[in-house]
Amino acid sequence: MSQIPELLSPAGSLEKLKMAVLYGADAVYAAGPDFGLRAGCQNLTRDELLEGVEFAHRRGAKVFVTVNGFLHDGDLVGLGEFCRFLESIGADALICSDLGVIETIRLDCTLPIHLSTQASCLNSWAAKLWKGLGVTRLILGREVSLDEARTIKEESGLPVEVFIHGSLCSSYSGHCVISNYTAGRDSNRGGCAHSCRFSYALEDGDQRARSFFMSSKDLQGLSLLGRVVKAGIDSIKIEGRMKGPLYGATVTKVYREALDAWGTLGRAPRQDLAERWEEELQTFSHRDYSTGSLLGPAGPDSVHGHREELRQRTHDVLGVVAEVTETDVLVEVKNPFSLGREVEILPFRGAAIPQPIASMKSMGGKDLMRALPGSLVRLSRMEGVERWNVVRGRC
Amino acid sequence: MLNPIVVAHSKNQFKEVLRDGAKEVIVAPRELSRFGRLSLTQSMELAKEIKAHGMRPLLQWDILMTETVFRQKVLQLRPLLEEKCFSALRVQDPGALGWALEETDLPLHWIAETGNHNLKGLDAWARLLGKRGGRLVLSFQLPRERLETYAKKLPIPLELLGLGPILLFYSPRSLLKNFDSIRASEGMVTASSEESAHKGFPVISNDHGSFLFHQKHLGLLEHARQLQKMGITHLRLEGPDPSFDTKALRWLKHPDPKGWEELRASYPKGLICGFYRRNKSDVLFPKLKNERLERARERALGEVIGVEKGAFLGIRLRPGGHLEVGGHYLIQTPEGKSIPFTLHTLKCADLSEVISLSEGTGLIGPIKGVGPGGLLLGATV
Numbered sequence: 179m180s181q182i183p184e185l186l187s188p189a190g191s192l193e194k195l196k197m198a199v200l201y202g203a204d205a206v207y208a209a210g211p212d213f214g215l216r217a218g219c220q221n222l223t224r225d226e227l228l229e230g231v232e233f234a235h236r237r238g239a240k241v242f243v244t245v246n247g248f249l250h251d252g253d254l255v256g257l258g259e260f261c262r263f264l265e266s267i268g269a270d271a272l273i274c275s276d277l278g279v280i281e282t283i284r285l286d287c288t289l290p291i292h293l294s295t296q297a298s299c300l301n302s303w304a305a306k307l308w309k310g311l312g313v314t315r316l317i318l319g320r321e322v323s324l325d326e327a328r329t330i331k332e333e334s335g336l337p338v339e340v341f342i343h344g345s346l347c348s349s350y351s352g353h354c355v356i357s358n359y360t361a362g363r364d365s366n367r368g369g370c371a372h373s374c375r376f377s378y379a380l381e382d383g384d385q386r387a388r389s390f391f392m393s394s395k396d397l398q399g400l401s402l403l404g405r406v407v408k409a410g411i412d413s414i415k416i417e418g419r420m421k422g423p424l425y426g427a428t429v430t431k432v433y434r435e436a437l438d439a440w441g442t443l444g445r446a447p448r449q450d451l452a453e454r455w456e457e458e459l460q461t462f463s464h465r466d467y468s469t470g471s472l473l474g475p476a477g478p479d480s481v482h483g484h485r486e487e488l489r490q491r492t493h494d495v496l497g498v499v500a501e502v503t504e505t506d507v508l509v510e511v512k513n514p515f516s517l518g519r520e521v522e523i524l525p526f527r528g529a530a531i532p533q534p535i536a537s538m539k540s541m542g543g544k545d546l547m548r549a550l551p552g553s554l555v556r557l558s559r560m561e562g563v564e565r566w567n568v569v570r571g572r573c
Numbered sequence: 574m575l576n577p578i579v580v581a582h583s584k585n586q587f588k589e590v591l592r593d594g595a596k597e598v599i600v601a602p603r604e605l606s607r608f609g610r611l612s613l614t615q616s617m618e619l620a621k622e623i624k625a626h627g628m629r630p631l632l633q634w635d636i637l638m639t640e641t642v643f644r645q646k647v648l649q650l651r652p653l654l655e656e657k658c659f660s661a662l663r664v665q666d667p668g669a670l671g672w673a674l675e676e677t678d679l680p681l682h683w684i685a686e687t688g689n690h691n692l693k694g695l696d697a698w699a700r701l702l703g704k705r706g707g708r709l710v711l712s713f714q715l716p717r718e719r720l721e722t723y724a725k726k727l728p729i730p731l732e733l734l735g736l737g738p739i740l741l742f743y744s745p746r747s748l749l750k751n752f753d754s755i756r757a758s759e760g761m762v763t764a765s766s767e768e769s770a771h772k773g774f775p776v777i778s779n780d781h782g783s784f785l786f787h788q789k790h791l792g793l794l795e796h797a798r799q800l801q802k803m804g805i806t807h808l809r810l811e812g813p814d815p816s817f818d819t820k821a822l823r824w825l826k827h828p829d830p831k832g833w834e835e836l837r838a839s840y841p842k843g844l845i846c847g848f849y850r851r852n853k854s855d856v857l858f859p860k861l862k863n864e865r866l867e868r869a870r871e872r873a874l875g876e877v878i879g880v881e882k883g884a885f886l887g888i889r890l891r892p893g894g895h896l897e898v899g900g901h902y903l904i905q906t907p908e909g910k911s912i913p914f915t916l917h918t919l920k921c922a923d924l925s926e927v928i929s930l931s932e933g934t935g936l937i938g939p940i941k942g943v944g945p946g947g948l949l950l951g952a953t954v
């Protein structure tokens with residue numbers, strides 16, 4: 179029986195880190211206050227990283243820290259000290275793209291180095307070169323198929339990680355600098371302005387077409403897990419540190435359940451289960467799904483071709499469970515909902531728990547008709563509900 | 574000595590630049606190079622002709638390759654290398670670099686044009702190229718002062734794009750395939766966005782994928798003397814047609830401001846010097862982050878996650894956070910206002926009163942002007 183890969187989830191904040199671990203991630207990736215690739219993202223402070231590592235380790239999960247910008251000389255200042263800090267708190271690995279960053283890290287700490295997908299490692303010769311430069315795991319370029327990933331792993335002797343779900347760059351990662359020249363934001367230092375998602379007028383002499391020709395569909399590899407296992411992939415990664423709690427919780431939960439089913443059965447899970455998981459992956463906003471390049475080069479049908487706002491979803495996130503007391507569930511409200519609405523609590527394991535809201539109180543205990551974002555509301559305690567569960571409702 | 578390099582896509586093009594001082598000519602086979610137009614046989618013949626004129630033909634193998642493509646390309650490349658007609662091999666895929674280091678003895682030009690914006694990394698690449706007589710092709714996003722430092726410190730010849738298109742985007746996907754009405758005559762269309770300042774970007778689609786360029790070209794010729802002084806050894810010219818490379822070559826031999834202005838005026842594209850004076854690709858970063866709030870977050874004891882007007886604030890305590898009745902605190906709002914207060918009552922999530930709390934969610938009395946996202950700080954910080 180082949181080994182079940184590690185499930186690696188995004189952790190754009192301490193809260194998301196905890197949710198990812200609780201919903202079943204074997205490992206999470208997060209960025210510290212500097213050096214990561216998401217300039218606009220609320221990254222973790224040092225205290226949060228410390229708590230995040232402790233929280234994850236107590237539950238048997240790992241924390242990989244992204245240092246994956248292509249840094250300029252000035253950006254390297256303080257990197258060595260930051261890596262020593264990460265080593266001291268027990269972070270499990272660093273994710274890097276830039277050779278200067280790798281060199282700096284190797285001088286200052288002994289943490290394992292995972293080569294970021296930003297470095298576009300696409301073939302076994304590149305893999306061997308990076309291995310010689312100190313890399314201990316490869317996060318392969320998103321253009322690599324599962325069969326190719328297996329070859330790269332065999333030829334290089336390094337563990338390989340592939341993206342399994344989430345948004346895709348349509349360029350080779352690290353090879354798009356549109357934002358650098360048009361928006362004053364270096365896309366290789368976290369400043370991508372998503373120019374590939376804009377509508378463009380294409381002109382060829384007097385021929386004209388309007389299109390979102392550069393916008394990629396999202397990756398969804400759930401149905402390929404059997405091939406992932408067979409190819410011996412070591413880790414599957416979910417994209418989306420910037421995305422909200424419904425996305426992170428749902429995707430992690432679905433892939434966890436699917437991997438566990440493969441682990442237990444050693445074969446494809448029941449059709450009804452697979453269908454339920456596919457439905458779950460429709461609950462949050464996303465572009466049209468495709469399997470990207472996992473089966474072979476992404477073709478013209480991998481272009482999303484619509485405006486970003488036309489994303490589909492079946493559910494809204496209504497809130498996150500902030501506390502569970504003997505009598506109440508305290509929900510941090512993200513979107514409004516009213517008395518009488520049926521909400522669903524997404525537990526860490528098992529099917530969603532539907533619950534019509536028969537009564538609702540403010541955090542101080544006053545009866546409420548409507549819950550508004552930015553408030554905490556009390557719902558009656560429900561069996562199976564835990565802190566950090568996501569509360570959602572059908573659209 | 575600043576050595577100019579040109580690209581030749583045909584024997585005729587080569588003849589045009591023959592007499593004007595280029596010592597090195599890039600030969601770009603269609604199969605191996607992003608914008609190559611020559612068959613493998615034509616590439617070989619051209620290389621031989623370049624050599625016969627005492628010049629150095631450089632083989633451009635700059636595509637990025639997945640495993641399958643890589644294996645095919647190596648098969649196509651081998652006969653070319655066996656002919657021994659090239660003076661150096663230029664690569665941009667680290668796999669191609671690794672392969673060439675083991676399988677060939679040619680000098681290698683490592684195209685480090687994407688990323689590679691620090692000395693440590695460049696120095697490591699230079700060490701890897703070792704004694705092969707290699708060269709680093711530097712990023713054209715580097716500003717003058719960085720180029721100067723690198724030229725002083727890197728023990729290897731350095732090349733820079735001096736004139737030519739600015740590549741912004743490289744995808745292996747055929748992004749124009751979905752548009753029947755757009756023929757992409759000669760493989761090129763322009764793309765303009767109505768939602769942004771992205772206007773007239775040339776897009777090329779070919780067997781290697783899709784490429785999008787800046788609407789203007791990079792023109793650093795007027796800085797050639799400065800580049801030479803600082804120690805850049807090679808300047809690459811990729812004008813829109815060979816006549817501009819010829820003009821540029823002549824100008825480099827006899828540089829004068831008027832000649833440069835004439836060249837600029839006749840050039841079919843706008844010319845910019847890009848980030849040569851200053852790399853501005855991080856000017857908007859401060860706006861992407863609320864720096865003040867970021868700093869406060871490092872010291873915050875907790876965060877306001879819920880407000881009940883006139884009654885309570887719900888505070889989620891952060892790592893190491895601690896609240897105590899009688900303590901002095903302040904709340905920093907996302908807009909930057911600091912609101913001091915003394916804590917008089919503190920409740921747990923179940924509304925029981927406590928005198929201190931170190932984890933979870935605490936409820937404190939209302940504070941005017943505070944909304945969700947506010948950060949709770951100790952009053953002494």
Ligand code: SF4
Nearest residue numbers: 347348354370373374
């Ligand atoms: S603009 Fe698009 S292709 Fe370019 S870096 Fe951003 S997401 Fe990737």
